[in-house]
Amino acid sequence: MDRITLVDIFEHPITQKYVKRAGLSHAISTAFYAYDYAVEYNVNPDLAVKAAFLHDIGHYTWYENGKWNYTLYKENDIHAIKGAERAHKLLVRLGENPVHAKKIALAILLHTDSYLPGGQLELEPLQKVVALADSADEEPGGLHHYKKMSDITAIKKLKELDHKIEHNETSNHSFQKNVTTPQRRLS
Ligand SMILES: [Fe+2]
Ligand SMILES: [Fe+2]
Numbered sequence: 001m002d003r004i005t006l007v008d009i010f011e012h013p014i015t016q017k018y019v020k021r022a023g024l025s026h027a028i029s030t031a032f033y034a035y036d037y038a039v040e041y042n043v044n045p046d047l048a049v050k051a052a053f054l055h056d057i058g059h060y061t062w063y064e065n066g067k068w069n070y071t072l073y074k075e076n077d078i079h080a081i082k083g084a085e086r087a088h089k090l091l092v093r094l095g096e097n098p099v100h101a102k103k104i105a106l107a108i109l110l111h112t113d114s115y116l117p118g119g120q121l122e123l124e125p126l127q128k129v130v131a132l133a134d135s136a137d138e139e140p141g142g143l144h145h146y147k148k149m150s151d152i153t154a155i156k157k158l159k160e161l162d163h164k165i166e167h168n169e170t171s172n173h174s175f176q177k178n179v180t181t182p183q184r185r186l187s
Contacts, residue, residue, distance in 0.1 A: 003046065003166065004096045006031070006053060006158040014090045015057070022056035022079075025147035026137055028157050030055060033133035035161060039170050043125045046165050047100055050091070051107035051130045053158075056145075057090075058083025058108075068142060077115055084109035 009015055019027050034052030038045040058079040062072040088105035092098065107130040110123060123131065137144050163169075 001095070001097070004050075004091070004094050005162045006049065007155060007162060008094055009050065009053065009090070010154060010158050012090060012094065014086065015054070018057045018059070018086060019054065021061060022059035023145040023147060024151075024154050025149035026144040027053050027056060028149060028154055029137040029144075029147075030130075030133045031161055032157070033136040034129055035164060037129040037132050038126075041125045041129050043129050047103055047107070047126055048129045048133070049161055049165060050096075050100075051087075051104040051111070051126070052133045054083065054087040054090070054104070055080075055108050055111045055130055055134055056083060057086050059145075068145075070142075074114070080109050080112050080115055 010019075031049045031053040034048040035045050037043070038048035056079060058081065060077070060079065060082075062069050062076065064072065084105040087108050088101050091101040091104060096104075103126060107127045110121060110127045111130050111134050113121060
């Protein structure tokens, strides 16, 4: 079976609607970080990059008078749960290997702990890679969700990642890693 590419995923209407809602630039940037972390932690880069690209596909916009309301968000958000299910359905429809689709969905489910009561999760390496990649692109006040990227740039970057995955490259991505914001409660 041919590999389902990031460009295949990008072009699907579900991705167009929901990944763009939470920010295309953030999704792609997180996917690039995930590739690097996957190499570092010896995790399957295809799974890590797909989970990272789709990690915020479950977001709903918590707006009030044109502004994001973090209190509303914290009280009501379940984007990781919604995203895991949405991404799983999308991947299965596209023909992704079902075992891989499950692993990707679990990594999305666990990419943030913002919806969970206190306590610590023991993350598997793939899940850790996706959470780290998300944190690496985070900006204060959730600004990472508002960064703009055109479809043309997005496809170019996703093709670059598809190429790396298919040719097993150890990489150096073109994004500046954000090392100052390790907390991930609003991601
Ligand atoms: Fe998130
Ligand atoms: Fe995120």
